Amino acid sequence: MSARVTITTSDQLGQVLQGARKIAGLTQAEAATRLAISQSRVSHMELNPDTISVAQLLALLGAYELDLVIEPRAVRDKLLEKLDW
Template identity: 45%
Template sequence: MSLTSQSQLLVTALQLGQLLKAARKHRKLTQAEVAVRLGLSQNRVSYLEQHPDELSFRQLLGWCMAVGLELRLGERESQEPASKTEW
């Protein structure tokens, strides 16, 4: 998943993990540096990049701040209910 200056639509946890990792690398941050900013171990940051469904909301917001992302929520363009996803 490439990191761009445009918004990225995420529909799976795996996509979130890929985006967080790409943003970290784009900022030239190591897992250890992100870990310090989040108050976690480097091993935990590595694990969460692979298992982003286990991120707490607080951790997600902190991670976004650490790697220069912002989190936005909005209504879907389609009015159809979302299908069951891995979330």
């Protein structure tokens, strides 16, 4: 994927994971082989992304050559300047 995607719901995550797998040119079976899991588990994760652990999510993203980026939601510049991370 060449663009950023904002995900705010687990349903969106499932759609993004499925799309990312397809863009990577992988079938569910091929993704499963890369992750050493079953094809049915890949299907389940895409259809029920709320069941995915953080470790599983990071493994999926790695297999699809994606990064997880966390950033603040769009707020006024003045508020961003006050953030002390």
